[in-house]
Amino acid sequence: MNANAQDQRAAVWAVVDSDIGPxxxxxxxxxxxxxxxxxxxxxxxxxxxxxxxxxxxEPVHAPDSPLLAEAxxxxxxxxxxxxxxxxxxxxxxxxSGFNRQVLRELASGVPYGAVVGYGDLARRVGQPGAAQAxxxxxxxxxxxxxxxxxxxVESDGGIGGFGGGLETKRQLLxxxxxxxxxxx
Numbered sequence: 001m002n003a004n005a006q007d008q009r010a011a012v013w014a015v016v017d018s019d020i021g022p023x024x025x026x027x028x029x030x031x032x033x034x035x036x037x038x039x040x041x042x043x044x045x046x047x048x049x050x051x052x053x054x055x056x057x058e059p060v061h062a063p064d065s066p067l068l069a070e071a072x073x074x075x076x077x078x079x080x081x082x083x084x085x086x087x088x089x090x091x092x093x094x095x096s097g098f099n100r101q102v103l104r105e106l107a108s109g110v111p112y113g114a115v116v117g118y119g120d121l122a123r124r125v126g127q128p129g130a131a132q133a134x135x136x137x138x139x140x141x142x143x144x145x146x147x148x149x150x151x152x153v154e155s156d157g158g159i160g161g162f163g164g165g166l167e168t169k170r171q172l173l174x175x176x177x178x179x180x181x182x183x184x
Contacts, residue, residue: 038165
């Protein structure tokens, strides 16, 4: 790999505060590559170790990096209720195959304030019997919030699972006006 290609694979990272707790954001020269929930202590360390092994280079703590600046700005605007979609370059290298296909459809086809069922999303990508596989793709999403896996729900009206925890999913859906805000 030449030096320029290696630079593209090196990631910079920062932890930012949000309404749903600390988020670890990491980006490469290609774009935002990871968003991780509950990014303190062991969770942060595991995320960085996994990211380094997947990219082949240790991530560098760089909270002032221009690679992260726009993602940080857009996430802050989203949580403030001033942004309903993200316009960021994304590095899809951590996900491939069916999972990438499903996540790209989710990112482009399920707008702010809307939800989709696991089975509906499976049909959209031409795999009508793959609702469970869609659930696995949501669990493998390296870019939650930005690629809005919180908008995928059960067909019977249940909220479904969520890697960031069900309370986090409820908060994101409430922010988008899909669920009522909690009373307290």
